[in-house]
Amino acid sequence: MKVLKPKRPISAGIILSYRCTGECKHCMYACSPRWENLWMDRDLFRFAVEKLASFSSQLYRGVGDRILGVNYGFHLTGGEPFINFPLLVSYVELASKIGLPSIFVETNCFWCISDEIVRNRLMMLKESGLHGILVSVNPFMLEHVDFGNVKRCVKIALDVFGYRNTMVYHPYFYRQAEEIGVQGKLSFEEYLRVASAKNYTITEILNPSIILPMGRLCYKLSRFYGKRGFKSYLGERCLDELTRPWHIHIDCYGNYIPGYCGGISLGDVRRIDEILEEGVNLSDKPVLEALSGGIHELYKLSVEGYGYKPIDEGYISKCHLCLDIRRYLALEVGGFKELQPVELYKYI
Numbered sequence: 001m002k003v004l005k006p007k008r009p010i011s012a013g014i015i016l017s018y019r020c021t022g023e024c025k026h027c028m029y030a031c032s033p034r035w036e037n038l039w040m041d042r043d044l045f046r047f048a049v050e051k052l053a054s055f056s057s058q059l060y061r062g063v064g065d066r067i068l069g070v071n072y073g074f075h076l077t078g079g080e081p082f083i084n085f086p087l088l089v090s091y092v093e094l095a096s097k098i099g100l101p102s103i104f105v106e107t108n109c110f111w112c113i114s115d116e117i118v119r120n121r122l123m124m125l126k127e128s129g130l131h132g133i134l135v136s137v138n139p140f141m142l143e144h145v146d147f148g149n150v151k152r153c154v155k156i157a158l159d160v161f162g163y164r165n166t167m168v169y170h171p172y173f174y175r176q177a178e179e180i181g182v183q184g185k186l187s188f189e190e191y192l193r194v195a196s197a198k199n200y201t202i203t204e205i206l207n208p209s210i211i212l213p214m215g216r217l218c219y220k221l222s223r224f225y226g227k228r229g230f231k232s233y234l235g236e237r238c239l240d241e242l243t244r245p246w247h248i249h250i251d252c253y254g255n256y257i258p259g260y261c262g263g264i265s266l267g268d269v270r271r272i273d274e275i276l277e278e279g280v281n282l283s284d285k286p287v288l289e290a291l292s293g294g295i296h297e298l299y300k301l302s303v304e305g306y307g308y309k310p311i312d313e314g315y316i317s318k319c320h321l322c323l324d325i326r327r328y329l330a331l332e333v334g335g336f337k338e339l340q341p342v343e344l345y346k347y348i
């Protein structure tokens, strides 16, 4: 029996819901207001947190209430977790009681409409056991969130959680938005116009060290990227990404998602002990089996087995090719248990 052996997670994001207040053009998890209003069930949350806490207790000893970075610790995320604030508070309380170290929440700040609201909510979360916050800022969320909200959140979070436990992702874009004088919300076309007038190049606006060429970006922003035919990606492999121990995700349906690979499930997290000890059984997961052999195997399976036709204009990255094949398999063929949640492929 062929198996894939993921490493025991040392940091993770818990996707409480895929529902978001906006639909960023670069979202890796295809979040959107169009998703069903489904939130992680409390028993599943408790189970996931107990497991993650037990895996990480040694590693975070002595630094449990400090946020060390985006790829360390455990973040509650979405979608947008503040859409369901009562649930967020109660889950933070539960995670804190269980002893999960380095807990932070990620937000797009849609809710930060007054100083009073921000301070009250952040204080409430801190008192419930939250250690810190990650504030998102980039040109795409500014299409649907006022930059003033972001600034307000950062200012008050610094006061509530301190410098060490307040992260902005990414400070590069925060500075860029300030420098080009963003006020309120603005469309990406407008952002491009204003930033170009301040001599920012497209590469500086889509900073490739921060904005990864995967997820919805492959469809919504591909015009800004160079493309290559499928053949140039066939030598690529993904074993590291599929098995890495850092920044894995667990979603509201219970999917164990490797790294940033939205739409791929290694299995139900309720069976995480089996997944980690015995490995993921690939015999009933042909797409994952092919991917674990490399992009060439995924390509071969999709073309020879299921009639996938490559895009004439080419792909911006290996993840674009991978996602396009998976989207075809999930939506046009169907029945692959490793391609979950299927809605992600609809909303990409």
Ligand code: SF4
Pocket (backbone or CB within 6 Å): 020, 021, 022, 023, 024, 026, 027, 028, 029, 030, 031, 032, 078, 079, 080, 108, 136, 141
């Ligand atoms: S990137 Fe963040 S703010 Fe944007 S759609 Fe995705 S979850 Fe929502």
Ligand code: SF4
Pocket (backbone or CB within 6 Å): 214, 237, 238, 241, 242, 260, 261, 262, 291, 318, 319, 320, 322, 323
């Ligand atoms: S090519 Fe696919 S499996 Fe590999 S890192 Fe990208 S999304 Fe993940």
